Amino acid sequence: MDGGDSVPGVIVPAPEPWAVEPAEAASTTHVDERTDAPARHRPWLGAGLSGLGAGAAIGVGQLVPGLSAMLVAILLGALVANVASLWGGLPAALEPGLAFASRRLLRLGVVLLGLQLVLGDIAALGWPIVLGVVAIVGGTMGGTLLVGRWLRVDASQALLIAGGFSICGAAAVAGVDGVLARRKDAETATAVALVVLFGTVMIAVMPTLAGLLGLNPRTAGIWTGASVHEVAQVVAAAGIIGPEALRVAVVVKLARVLMLAPVLGVVSWRQRAELAAAPRTDRALPPLVPLFVAGFVAMVVVRSLGVLPDGVLDAAKAAETWLLAAAMFALGTSVHWRVLRRAGGRPVLLAGLATLIVTCIGAAVAALAG
Template sequence: MTETAANPVPPAVGVQPSIWIGIGLSVAAAGVSWGVGLLVPGLSAMLVAILLGAALANLLPTDHRLMVAARPGLAISARRLLRAGVVLLGLQLVLGDILALGWPTVVGVVVIVAGTLAATLALGRLLRIGATQTLLIAGGFSICGAAAVAGIDGVLAKRKDEEAATAVALVVVFGTLMIALMPTLAFALHLDPRTAGIWTGASTHEVAQVVAAAGIIGPAALTVAVLVKLARVLMLAPVLAVISFRQRSAGLEPGAARPPLVPLFVVGFIAMVAVRSLGVLPPVVIDIAKLAQAWLLGAAMFALGTSVHASVLRRTGTRPVVLAAAATLVVLLLGGLVAFVGR
């Protein structure tokens, strides 16, 4: 065997890693993903970002100069930019609007999130899927899609970027199916706009997917659906606090730092909800924050995507897909129950 065949990729000698290379690459990819999302309605910009990251990771070997130089910045993007995006997500929530839905619907949202989480965690154990992968899928499907996956990933002491990327991809795929399913159910069952809106917001995974699905049903359903979905988003804070507490209570390796009782970015998320609910921010600030949130989460998704290699996908297998399908069915059934009770 020749020397070239034995070592087909030259090592990255003399490469100077820099956090700015990875961060710049992530931010640029987020911009491209956002643009593609605008050009192709219904296409998730977060999914595009993950695919771009996965494409780069699989086209270039891990010891390629660019990958070595970008690695520190990609790690920051996958962690810190992700947390910043979750904090800004709080500015999309107004407590008064959510409470106006009525106590049956608000309580129903808590039941949906808790029930879907519990059922998905139980099914994950039955399918013998890793605890972290199961938790990420459970959070994404029960709360608010990719943002929930990102938030949960941010509080885990032991984490694998490819598991978060897999969970986000599954959320996007099954949530896209809901865009067609929810209007079909609404029209087939002759649902009134409020019932259809509650069911759509209670069952569909991503906020953008809720807007797409409820928009097909009608403007009245859209208004209700978005409010119900934002009520689910609000559940992100207590869920992250519980997960962080459990991480804190779990056995740690000798010398390992104990995670905070409530992560700082969760406090930031709650603070942003409070600020938005007070009504002190002008609309232009809220619009800018929304764009920044999308850009930050897109950058984080790209960084997570660079950890998804073909070999990882082959090892993942079909069990996470089965779990995602089951979680979708659970949230659909619970959402329907709440919709018919709360109408």
């Protein structure tokens, strides 16, 4: 089932609590429940399927150490959609719930991601590394977007890849997707698959490079945390190097995750400016600060205050994993083989070059601060 462009000219009513951009419109893949009145009261069908897919993906991820549940969820969603296409596609009754999972559940997962961050741990890294993290995220974002333009990759696809590879993998792709005024589910799913694929390769690459170069554990940890895409992948790669490298790498990686809020704020501002300059006037402007970004920041503050018990934090982590996996399953249902064939090799090449950019900038930061 192909993912489509947003439907032009949709006047959207007042958003629900987690509807962060009033400009959000339906795609041809997932029917927005606000534009499909007869199905609007049945979102539990597609959302329930997404939840089952998330549970299966998490189970597979626990059986295979180092395997991302989000990647498994996307693959499961794509498998279900492509098999269903042999018999005419997924039932229309599932589409409102799949749209709900791919947008609302995704944002809630990003909000809960903030509970992983403690500002005191990040400040303890020292200003050279903190400023280096800003350079890593800014340099990788800018470099990836420039290369994407040169490769003639669609602007929204390039932005999704840039966000995922510079900040925190699939969660960052999800966050960028949440502030795009015009989006395609297939592009989001492609970006998540690429960021997980290349990040998995980095699990083997980083320990090998650290050993060949004879890096001390601190420097190797900084480089790994600065370069690898997913938090889980950072843990796997740095764990191979050693416990000291692992401690440093995780905190450096979480400092990159903290950059999610300002980056999404900038992307939202740019989206707002582009829509305001467009000749059409029937599309509402997105908010300057999306609500789920504010929720993410609030969760960072709450975690940093140390007021939540470990049991609550463990439950929130489990909920975050389930929510993001459910969203990835829903996005995966938009990945049809015809969509991938049309995308071609340019997004893959862009992902490889983005990995090279973040690794090189991360190496410079590690050399200066290690």
